[in-house]
Amino acid sequence: VRLSRGGALVREGERRRGVFTLTKGALRRIRLLPDGRRLVAGFLMPGDFIGFSGASHYRHSIEAIIDSTVCAFSMSDMRTLCSDHPQLERELLERACVELDATRGNLMSLARLNPMERLAGFLVDMAMRRRRQGQDDSEVILPMTRTDIADYLGLTVETVSRSFTRLRQEGSIATDDRHHVRLLDRARLDALAEARA
Amino acid sequence: VRLSRGGALVREGERRRGVFTLTKGALRRIRLLPDGRRLVAGFLMPGDFIGFSGASHYRHSIEAIIDSTVCAFSMSDMRTLCSDHPQLERELLERACVELDATRGNLMSLARLNPMERLAGFLVDMAMRRRRQGQDDSEVILPMTRTDIADYLGLTVETVSRSFTRLRQEGSIATDDRHHVRLLDRARLDALAEARA
DNA sequence: CGTGCGATTGAGTGAGATCAAGCCCAGTGG
DNA sequence: CCACTGGGCTTGATCTCACTCAATCGCACG
Numbered sequence: 001v002r003l004s005r006g007g008a009l010v011r012e013g014e015r016r017r018g019v020f021t022l023t024k025g026a027l028r029r030i031r032l033l034p035d036g037r038r039l040v041a042g043f044l045m046p047g048d049f050i051g052f053s054g055a056s057h058y059r060h061s062i063e064a065i066i067d068s069t070v071c072a073f074s075m076s077d078m079r080t081l082c083s084d085h086p087q088l089e090r091e092l093l094e095r096a097c098v099e100l101d102a103t104r105g106n107l108m109s110l111a112r113l114n115p116m117e118r119l120a121g122f123l124v125d126m127a128m129r130r131r132r133q134g135q136d137d138s139e140v141i142l143p144m145t146r147t148d149i150a151d152y153l154g155l156t157v158e159t160v161s162r163s164f165t166r167l168r169q170e171g172s173i174a175t176d177d178r179h180h181v182r183l184l185d186r187a188r189l190d191a192l193a194e195a196r197a
Numbered sequence: 198v199r200l201s202r203g204g205a206l207v208r209e210g211e212r213r214r215g216v217f218t219l220t221k222g223a224l225r226r227i228r229l230l231p232d233g234r235r236l237v238a239g240f241l242m243p244g245d246f247i248g249f250s251g252a253s254h255y256r257h258s259i260e261a262i263i264d265s266t267v268c269a270f271s272m273s274d275m276r277t278l279c280s281d282h283p284q285l286e287r288e289l290l291e292r293a294c295v296e297l298d299a300t301r302g303n304l305m306s307l308a309r310l311n312p313m314e315r316l317a318g319f320l321v322d323m324a325m326r327r328r329r330q331g332q333d334d335s336e337v338i339l340p341m342t343r344t345d346i347a348d349y350l351g352l353t354v355e356t357v358s359r360s361f362t363r364l365r366q367e368g369s370i371a372t373d374d375r376h377h378v379r380l381l382d383r384a385r386l387d388a389l390a391e392a393r394a
Numbered sequence: 395c396g397t398g399c400g401a402t403t404g405a406g407t408g409a410g411a412t413c414a415a416g417c418c419c420a421g422t423g424g
Numbered sequence: 425c426c427a428c429t430g431g432g433c434t435t436g437a438t439c440t441c442a443c444t445c446a447a448t449c450g451c452a453c454g
Contacts, residue, residue, distance in 0.1 A: 033391065037309045041301050054295035059302075082287075089286045090279075096293040098251035103300045104238050105256075110307035111351030112234045115410075146433060154308030156411060161434055178433075194230065312442075343401060353443060358402050375401075395454105402449075412439070422429080 001072050003027075003064040009050075012061045018074040019051025025068020026143040030061045030151075040152035042103070043144060045129055052096045065143045110154045118153040119163040120192035123173065127183055140181045198269050200224075200261040206247075209258045215271040216248025222265020223340040227258045227348075237349035239300070240341060242326055249293045262340045307351045315350040316360040317389035320370065324380055337378045 001020075003009055009020065012031060027044040041060055044050060050062060050070070073081070082089050109118050123140055131137040142149070150160045167173045172189055174182045183189055198217075200206055206217065209228060224241040238257055241247060247259060247267070270278070279286050306315050320337055328334035339346070347357045364370045369382040369389075380386055 031305055033305075033309065039305045039308050041304050052294045052297050054291055054298055059298060086283055086286075089283075089290060093286060093290045093293060094251060096290060096297060097249045100249050100293060100297050100300065101251055101256060103297065103304070107238050107300070107303060107307060108228055108230075108236045110304060111236050111348070112230065145431095151308075157433075158412085158435085159410060162410095165434075342399095354401075355403085355444085356442060359442095362402075397454085398452095400449105400451090402447105404447085405445085407442105407444070409441100409443090410439105411441090413437085415434105415436080417434075418432090420429100420431095422427100424425100424427080 001070050003068045003070065005064055005066050007064045009062040009064070009070060010058045012058055014058050016053065016056055016058055016075070018072055019049070019078055020070045020072050022046050022048050022050065023069050023071055026065040027062050027068060027070075028065055028144060028148055028152075030063055031059070032061075038151045039154075040144075040148050042106075043148075043152065045133075047133070049092070049095055052092075052099060065148065115153070115155055115159050115163045116166060117192045117194070118155065119149075119160065119167065120172070120189045121194075122149065122153060123181060123183060124186075124189050124193040138183055138186075140183065142179050142181060146178075198267050200265045200267065202261055202264050204261045206259040206261070206267060207255045209255055211255050213250065213253055213255055213272070215269055216246070216275055217267045217269050219243050219245050219247065220266050220268055223262040224259050224265060224267075225262055225341060225345055225349075227260055228256070229258075235348045236351075237341075237345050239303075240345075240349065242330075244330070246289070246292055249289075249296060262345065312350070312352055312356050312360045313363060314389045314391070315352065316346075316357065316364065317369070317386045318391075319346065319350060320378060320380060321383075321386050321390040335380055335383075337380065339376050339378060343375075 001009075003025070009027065010017070022044050024046055026046075027050070029041040029044065031039045031041060043065070044062070053059065082092075109121050113121065126140045126142065127137040130140065144152075146157050146160050146164075150157045153160065155163075164173075164175065167189075168175060170188075172183075172185045172192075174184055176182065198206075200222070206224065207214070219241050221243055223243075224247070226238040226241065228236045228238060240262075241259070250256060279289075306318050310318065323337045323339065324334040327337065341349075343354050343357050343361075347354045350357065352360075361370075361372065364386075365372060367385075369380070369385045371379040371381055373379065
């Protein structure tokens with residue numbers, strides 16, 4: 001399935017149809033409140049599995065940040081695959097646990113860290129994801145907007161922008177353009193991030 | 198295994214030993230920062246499974262809020278159980294997904310809700326847990342302290358206390374004693390909580 | 395009868411939100 | 425080619441809500 005920038009893969013409240021894996025691009029997991037408050041519950045990068053949920057209806061919308069392609073499986077596909085390959089269920093459990101760890105890490109960020117710490121944690125986390133993909137982790141590519149980052153970190157756009165500026169001023173990072181950040185002082189960023197994953 | 202009030206089942210940073218299920222009592226999942234900031238990443242009630250993690254070391258301490266008893270399984274017990282009962286792995290995946298849903302729900306609370314909304318959400322959530330156990334859900338028993346609740350909701354004790362007072366003043370709840378809360382206006386509480394569940 | 399912890403309440407402060415303005419750049423159309 | 429437009433980002437000024445600090449109360453426990 002191909003998704004163009006801004007398109008929705010699934011919408012909050014819809015009946016659950018199936019599961020997906022992201023092969024190319026970048027997605028965001030969104031929840032909205034009636035009054036407009038917005039949460040980005042996570043970003044999805046190539047290789048990520050989408051569909052860990054015990055609920056019958058989607059709890060979040062999943063939207064494309066940039067043009068993306070996903071691989072879709074219906075629920076019945078899923079069931080037959082699982083019964084054919086008992087290994088698969090174990091692998092999925094493993095992945096679900098990793099995602100749970102990551103999500104719990106975000107709790108600390110949202111509950112107790114200040115804006116600089118949250119942003120540093122986010123950057124370090126993005127760098128780690130790149131390393132896992134075998135890419136250079138001294139630079140990070142942020143396909144999402146500052147607003148997305150703000151709604152992910154539980155801050156406002158302005159605060160996110162100011163935090164970027166402060167990290168740049170103290171020499172921890174350099175921003176080549178909006179979407180490319182170089183991590184100059186990894187020790188400093190790690191120290192700020194500390195509490196997270 | 199028996200745990201007395203305040204005792205630790207596992208400590209953050211220890212090598213992962215096994216998994217557990219809580220049979221009686223109440224536990225809290227804790228993470229601490231060097232500077233003393235504290236997060237309660239969750240509360241565990243009887244029936245809950247403890248041990249969903251992809252990490253080799255515990256990411257949180259698990260402490261007894263009140264005297265508790267848990268059932269312990271070593272990692273090898275777990276592996277043999279799983280290979281003997283393929284059903285078990287599915288059941289665990291299901292449970293992990295439910296826990297993931299719950300944890301993601303908390304993200305919205307921490308990122309975007311104000312203190313009253315967070316507290317209302319917490320109370321509604323605790324009531325729902327009671328209903329699932331087949332108990333009366335118009336009253337809620339809170340074995341934990343106000344400090345625990347504050348560190349769970351990302352607030353200070355004072356703010357939690359003030360939020361309790363405001364909910365009491367507007368007639369949404371009644372507090373018989375510190376640990377017993379009656380939910381008087383469920384519609385109001387649900388409206389406040391909205392984003393969670 | 396003290397002692398200490400947990401909870402509540404009040405007063406004052408400050409970090410991040412809100413409001414507002416301007417910049418940069420890509421896309422569009424004349 | 426350039427003017428115009430609009431969205432995303434940054435920066436400054438102000439405000440506000442939750443935090444901090446402090447005092448008191450109540451209750452359990454030695």
